[in-house]
Amino acid sequence: MKILKKLILGTCLMSATLHVNAGTATVTGNVTADNDFIVVHSQGSVNNVVHRGAHGSQWKKIEEFKFAVNNSASAMESCSVSVIAWGDGSSAQGFAGIFKGDHTVYTGSGVFRAHQSDIASTGWAQSGGPNAAQITTLINAQTSLPYTMNNGTVASGTPPWMALNFPLANVVNTKLFRWIWSTSNKSKRTYSVFTAPCGKLVKPESVAVSMPGEHFQCYNVEKADRLPEETIMIADQFGRTKAVLGKPVLLCNPSTKIHNKQEFKMLNSKRHLVCYNYVKQNKVKSQNLLINNQFAPDNIVSGQRELFCVPSSKKHVRPTRPRPVEEVAVLKPAKLNRINN
Numbered sequence: 001m002k003i004l005k006k007l008i009l010g011t012c013l014m015s016a017t018l019h020v021n022a023g024t025a026t027v028t029g030n031v032t033a034d035n036d037f038i039v040v041h042s043q044g045s046v047n048n049v050v051h052r053g054a055h056g057s058q059w060k061k062i063e064e065f066k067f068a069v070n071n072s073a074s075a076m077e078s079c080s081v082s083v084i085a086w087g088d089g090s091s092a093q094g095f096a097g098i099f100k101g102d103h104t105v106y107t108g109s110g111v112f113r114a115h116q117s118d119i120a121s122t123g124w125a126q127s128g129g130p131n132a133a134q135i136t137t138l139i140n141a142q143t144s145l146p147y148t149m150n151n152g153t154v155a156s157g158t159p160p161w162m163a164l165n166f167p168l169a170n171v172v173n174t175k176l177f178r179w180i181w182s183t184s185n186k187s188k189r190t191y192s193v194f195t196a197p198c199g200k201l202v203k204p205e206s207v208a209v210s211m212p213g214e215h216f217q218c219y220n221v222e223k224a225d226r227l228p229e230e231t232i233m234i235a236d237q238f239g240r241t242k243a244v245l246g247k248p249v250l251l252c253n254p255s256t257k258i259h260n261k262q263e264f265k266m267l268n269s270k271r272h273l274v275c276y277n278y279v280k281q282n283k284v285k286s287q288n289l290l291i292n293n294q295f296a297p298d299n300i301v302s303g304q305r306e307l308f309c310v311p312s313s314k315k316h317v318r319p320t321r322p323r324p325v326e327e328v329a330v331l332k333p334a335k336l337n338r339i340n341n
Contacts, residue, residue, distance in 0.1 A: 025071040025202040030166045031097035033085040034059050036125040040135060041067055044078045047135050053125035062166050069101065069198050071205045079198035083112075084130060084138055086121030089189040092160045094150060094179035098168040101201035107147075107154075108178030112194040114147035116182035121191050130191055138193045147180040147194060154179060209292045214267045216252035218275075224248045227276065234308060241282040245308055250275035252309065259294055275309040 029051065031037060036059065039051040050067035053059075069079060087093040098106040105111040119134050130138060150158045154177045157163035161179060169177065182192035226247040234243050252273035257264045287302040 023205045024068045027101040030168045033095040037085040040082045042080045056124035071202045073204040082195040084193045086191045091186045093186040096154045102203045104171045106172045107180045108176040114182035116192045150179040215255045217255040218252040244280040245276040246279045272312045272314045273309040274312040275307040
């Protein structure tokens with residue numbers, strides 16, 4: 001029985017403290033835009049410009065940069081990465097880029113959402129661009145509109161742009177790597193913004209937690225008597241069932257554990273668990289669950305009930321040794337004759 005084997009080898013891991021350590025993930029970007037761009041990392045209401053275009057009208061030079069993202073689960077809920085690009089009134093506006101964290105997103109893959117504003121664009125990124133208030137307005141104005149894709153691919157050369165070689169292009173589907181813009185109306189001299197949620201780039205940090213309670217080490221039971229057949233009612237968060245228990249198959253001892261140089265002492269040395277298998281029970285609906293303990297979070301699917309455990313006492317019993325058979329003296333014939341005479 002697979003679940004039983006896992007229980008035999010496993011320990012229930014719980015203690016009295018909660019550990020949550022926020023971490024960071026690094027994102028690498030390759031971006032160019034006709035004519036210029038800035039990259040904004042938004043965390044909640046805070047918008048941080050993590051890169052400004054350095055080449056201005058020489059947009060054919062691919063710009064590579066890195067920045068850090070807080071990948072705690074709570075921070076990821078309000079985190080996004082945006083490219084704000086601006087046009088000069090030309091009909092040849094385009095943005096092409098790749099961002100790589102734990103996952104990779106790129107223009108043409110369907111991840112970015114676009115918005116073209118009415119805020120007039122002025123200057124180059126390194127010497128101008130939208131001010132802080134305008135950046136906030138642009139980020140907040142994001143809609144769920146998809147962008148417009150230009151024909152051809154970045155690698156093959158999309159008119160009127162030449163073929164370009166991005167350092168991160170080996171981690172994308174080059175057939176989908178396209179020049180994009182926020183609208184088919186490219187003659188507007190305004191800022192456009194393209195946004196992707198951080199969750200598309202980095203995975204939330206897996207944070208192990210500790211819960212209050214006892215630790216148990218479990219052993220299989222090799223010899224045991226079956227219970228008299230008696231129907232009982234059992235209820236938990238997954239439902240209720242009428243059940244008949246069979247025999248004890250698992251014994252769990254309260255335990256002390258040392259993990260990451262931290263000792264979790266035994267809380268009650270006299271309370272053990274004895275787990276019985278089921279002879280009869282009702283079917284139970286499977287549940288999709290997220291569990292977490294001192295080792296790591298995990299997504300699991302619960303199955304049928306396997307064991308029912310009850311608090312129990314335990315006493316070591318010395319085995320009774322069989323009494324040795326008394327030796328019978330064997331007399332030699334000469335000695336036997338003297339006795340008879």
